[in-house]
Amino acid sequence: MSDCHGCSVATLPPPPIPTRRHIVAIVGPPNSGKSTLFNRLTGLRQKVANFPGVTVEHRMGKVKVEGGREVFAIDLPGVYSLEPRTEDERVTHDVLLGQMKDLPKPDAVLLIMDSTNLARHLVLAAPVLSLGLPTLVILNMADDLSRRGGGVDVAELSMQLGSPVALVSASRGEGFDKVFQFLAGTTQAAPRTAPLMQLPVIQDIPKCRAWAANVGTKGKYQAPAPPHWTRRLDAVFLHPVAGPLIFLVVVIALFQSIFFWAKPVMDLVQAAITSLGSWIGSLIPNPTLHSLVVDGVFNGVGSVVVFLPQILLLFLFIGILEDSGYLARAALIADRTMARFGLQGKSFIPLLSAYACAVPAIMATRTIENKRDRIATILIAPFMTCSARLPVYTLMIAAFIPDRRLLGIFLSMRAGVLLGLYVLGFLAAIFTARLLKSTVLKSNRSSFMLEMPPYRWPTFRSLGLRLVDRSKVFLRRAGTVILAVAIVIWVLAHLPVHNGQPPEIGQSIVGTIGHAVEPAIKPLGFNWKIGIGLITSLAAREVIVGTLGTIYGIEDPSAKSEGLQHALQQDLTLGGAVALLVFFAFAMQCMSTIAVVRRETGGWRWPIIQFAYMTGMAYACAFLVNQAITAWF
Amino acid sequence: MAVKKARQAKHNPLPNPGAANLMELRHGESGILDRLDLPDDDARRLMELGFLPGHAITPGHSAPGGDPRVFRVDGSEVALRRETAKKLILRQTSTEPAPRAAAKVS
Known part of the structure; x- marks a missing residue:
C-alpha cells in the first residue's frame, strides 16, 4: 500500500492532462478470474474486438477512475507463460511488448492470479515483472483463501516482488480500493521499487517455479486446505454410475426447459409486438405505408424478435454450466465417447456452446492444441443445433406436430421432435467427424489435458453481462439484416406496379424469383415462398421466419401471430414441413459462420468444402424424407 | 481393476515408491514425478x-x-488420458531428496 501513497505524493506538481488514452493490460493464467475482474472494472462499458491479422478475440473496456478520468482496460487471453508458442501466448506477448499493430505499449499491467493456488500462478509473475512495466499483482479469490484457512502477507509479498499487491475477491467486489488507486496512478508516472527477490535469469518453467516457491515462502504464503466442496461434488458428478446419469439429465433438462419455460415469455413478447404493430399501424393513414410497416416490418422483424427469450434462456444455461465449473467435468465424461469419433474431450466444450451459436464455438476451438482435431471440430460445429435454428424449428413444430404427450409427464411430442432434431444434428456431426478423421484429417490419438477448476457459484453479474451481450447481438441483427430483408421483400412483393395497383404476390418480382427456383426445391416438398425464405436465410437461418412472416402477411393482411402457423398448415404438406426441418438441421445457412471459419482456418478452402458438404447433405436428406413421408401418408 | 481395490482417500496420501508411472498409482497413494517421456510440446x-x-x-x-483420470498436482487437478499418464515416470527410490522448490510449496 505504501507504494501507491508514495507515488501520489512524489508526483507534485501534477502532470499535464494526458491527451493519449491510457491502456492497462489484464494478464493472468486461465481460471484465475480474469474475466470476472474485467467485468467488475468495466461493467457494461466493454466490447469484444479482434486484433488485426490474428484470430484471438479480446475484450476492451473503459474503467472510470478517480477524478472522472478513464483508463482503457484490455482483457488478454489466459496464459501460463509469455513464450510465444501458441497464438494466445503470442498475442499476450506482443501486446505487452508493444509489438501489436495499432496498439501502443500498455502503460500498466494488472497481473491477476488465483490466491488459492498462488505458488503455481506466481510462475507467470517472473516473465511479466521482467518487462519492467508498472504492475499491480492482484491475488484473486481472497474469500476462498481465508475460508479454507490459507493466508498471505501482502506487504511482505509486495516487497519481495517490488510491485504493489492487492488481495481481492473479484466475484464479490472486495478489495478493489487498491486496484482503483493503482489505476488512478497509471495516468501519472507509476512507481517501481527493485524486487527483493531477484527475478530468475533463465526463465524456463522449473526455474520460474522454484523462484515462485521462494517468493511464496518469503511472503508467508499459507496454502489453503483442499477445496472440500469440490471434492464432495466431484464424488457425485464423477461417480461411475451417477456421473453419466446426471450428465444426461442436465442435457435433457436443458432442451426441455428452452421449449417450455420460454413459452410464457415468448407469448408475452408476441402479444406486445402485435399490439404495438396495430397501434402504430392505426397512426398511419397511407395504405401503402401502413402495409409496409405492419406487413413488412412488424410481421418480418417481429416474428424473429419473439425468439429472444428462448435464446437467452439457452445462453443462461450454458453460462451457468461454464461458470460453475461443471463443463470441464462434462468434457471429462465425454472424452471416451468423443475419442471413438476421433475427437477428444476438449472438443466437447466448443460443441456444446455451438448449441447456442457456432460463431463463439468456433472461436473456442483455439483451446484444442492438435491442429487436425481443431479443424475437424470447426467443420462439425455448425451441425450442432444453434439457437438461430430454434425459431424455424419452433414455428414448424407448432404448426405441424400435434400437442400430445409422448412419455407421460416427462416428454411431450413437440419437445420430443425438437429433441430428435437436436440428436439428428449431433449424429450428422459425429458421422462427419468420423469421416474426416479417418480420411483427410487422420492423426494419431491426440493428447488430452484439461485442468479441472474448483466448483464456484456463477455470479449474477457475469451471467447478466453475457445475456446483455447476446441480446445486443441478436437485436442488432434483427434491426439491421432482418429489417433490411423484410423491407426488400416487401418492396419486391409490391413490384411491378400495374395501373397504380400492386400485383398479386405470385406475379410480383418476389413471386417470379420464387417460381424460378421452385423446380429445384419442388422434390423436397417446398413451394416458391419457402424458396424465397431459403434464399434470404443464407444471411442467417432465422431470417426465413421473418421472410415468411412478411410474405404471408402481405398475402393475407388479416393474418396475425397465429396466422403464420395457420397459413403454413394450409400451404405446406407434412412431408414438406418435415423436409424443411431436416434441411435446416443440416444446411449451413449462416454468413457469420462462413466468415469465422474462413478466418480461423486461414483461407477459403475449408469454408467452401464445408458449405458444399452441408448443403448437399441437407438437400439429399430433405429429398428422401419428403419422398418417404409422401409415399407413406 | 484399480477402481475396485481403491482405498478410501485420505487427506494425506500414502507414498507408493514402487509405482513406475502415474497409471500404477492407486486411489489414496502418491508418487514423486521423475521425468516426462513425452514430446517437448506436450511436456511443456x-x-x-x-x-x-x-x-x-x-x-x-x-x-x-x-479413463481419463484426474491427477492432483501442485494445487491443481488435471485430467489426463491413460496413454499420457503412462509416460509420466515416477521416482523409484525414496532416498533421493526432492528439490527444494517442490518440498516447500503447498
Whole structure:
C-alpha cells in the first residue's frame, strides 16, 4: 500500500492532462478470474474486438477512475507463460511488448492470479515483472483463501516482488480500493521499487517455479486446505454410475426447459409486438405505408424478435454450466465417447456452446492444441443445433406436430421432435467427424489435458453481462439484416406496379424469383415462398421466419401471430414441413459462420468444402424424407 | 481393476515408491514425478499445469471406465488420458531428496 501513497505524493506538481488514452493490460493464467475482474472494472462499458491479422478475440473496456478520468482496460487471453508458442501466448506477448499493430505499449499491467493456488500462478509473475512495466499483482479469490484457512502477507509479498499487491475477491467486489488507486496512478508516472527477490535469469518453467516457491515462502504464503466442496461434488458428478446419469439429465433438462419455460415469455413478447404493430399501424393513414410497416416490418422483424427469450434462456444455461465449473467435468465424461469419433474431450466444450451459436464455438476451438482435431471440430460445429435454428424449428413444430404427450409427464411430442432434431444434428456431426478423421484429417490419438477448476457459484453479474451481450447481438441483427430483408421483400412483393395497383404476390418480382427456383426445391416438398425464405436465410437461418412472416402477411393482411402457423398448415404438406426441418438441421445457412471459419482456418478452402458438404447433405436428406413421408401418408 | 481395490482417500496420501508411472498409482497413494517421456510440446504444457519433476502427484476421480483420470498436482487437478499418464515416470527410490522448490510449496 505504501507504494501507491508514495507515488501520489512524489508526483507534485501534477502532470499535464494526458491527451493519449491510457491502456492497462489484464494478464493472468486461465481460471484465475480474469474475466470476472474485467467485468467488475468495466461493467457494461466493454466490447469484444479482434486484433488485426490474428484470430484471438479480446475484450476492451473503459474503467472510470478517480477524478472522472478513464483508463482503457484490455482483457488478454489466459496464459501460463509469455513464450510465444501458441497464438494466445503470442498475442499476450506482443501486446505487452508493444509489438501489436495499432496498439501502443500498455502503460500498466494488472497481473491477476488465483490466491488459492498462488505458488503455481506466481510462475507467470517472473516473465511479466521482467518487462519492467508498472504492475499491480492482484491475488484473486481472497474469500476462498481465508475460508479454507490459507493466508498471505501482502506487504511482505509486495516487497519481495517490488510491485504493489492487492488481495481481492473479484466475484464479490472486495478489495478493489487498491486496484482503483493503482489505476488512478497509471495516468501519472507509476512507481517501481527493485524486487527483493531477484527475478530468475533463465526463465524456463522449473526455474520460474522454484523462484515462485521462494517468493511464496518469503511472503508467508499459507496454502489453503483442499477445496472440500469440490471434492464432495466431484464424488457425485464423477461417480461411475451417477456421473453419466446426471450428465444426461442436465442435457435433457436443458432442451426441455428452452421449449417450455420460454413459452410464457415468448407469448408475452408476441402479444406486445402485435399490439404495438396495430397501434402504430392505426397512426398511419397511407395504405401503402401502413402495409409496409405492419406487413413488412412488424410481421418480418417481429416474428424473429419473439425468439429472444428462448435464446437467452439457452445462453443462461450454458453460462451457468461454464461458470460453475461443471463443463470441464462434462468434457471429462465425454472424452471416451468423443475419442471413438476421433475427437477428444476438449472438443466437447466448443460443441456444446455451438448449441447456442457456432460463431463463439468456433472461436473456442483455439483451446484444442492438435491442429487436425481443431479443424475437424470447426467443420462439425455448425451441425450442432444453434439457437438461430430454434425459431424455424419452433414455428414448424407448432404448426405441424400435434400437442400430445409422448412419455407421460416427462416428454411431450413437440419437445420430443425438437429433441430428435437436436440428436439428428449431433449424429450428422459425429458421422462427419468420423469421416474426416479417418480420411483427410487422420492423426494419431491426440493428447488430452484439461485442468479441472474448483466448483464456484456463477455470479449474477457475469451471467447478466453475457445475456446483455447476446441480446445486443441478436437485436442488432434483427434491426439491421432482418429489417433490411423484410423491407426488400416487401418492396419486391409490391413490384411491378400495374395501373397504380400492386400485383398479386405470385406475379410480383418476389413471386417470379420464387417460381424460378421452385423446380429445384419442388422434390423436397417446398413451394416458391419457402424458396424465397431459403434464399434470404443464407444471411442467417432465422431470417426465413421473418421472410415468411412478411410474405404471408402481405398475402393475407388479416393474418396475425397465429396466422403464420395457420397459413403454413394450409400451404405446406407434412412431408414438406418435415423436409424443411431436416434441411435446416443440416444446411449451413449462416454468413457469420462462413466468415469465422474462413478466418480461423486461414483461407477459403475449408469454408467452401464445408458449405458444399452441408448443403448437399441437407438437400439429399430433405429429398428422401419428403419422398418417404409422401409415399407413406 | 484399480477402481475396485481403491482405498478410501485420505487427506494425506500414502507414498507408493514402487509405482513406475502415474497409471500404477492407486486411489489414496502418491508418487514423486521423475521425468516426462513425452514430446517437448506436450511436456511443456504439462509442466505449465504443474507436472514438474520433484512434485508429488495423487490420482483423483476419473471418467466412467477409469479413463481419463484426474491427477492432483501442485494445487491443481488435471485430467489426463491413460496413454499420457503412462509416460509420466515416477521416482523409484525414496532416498533421493526432492528439490527444494517442490518440498516447500503447498
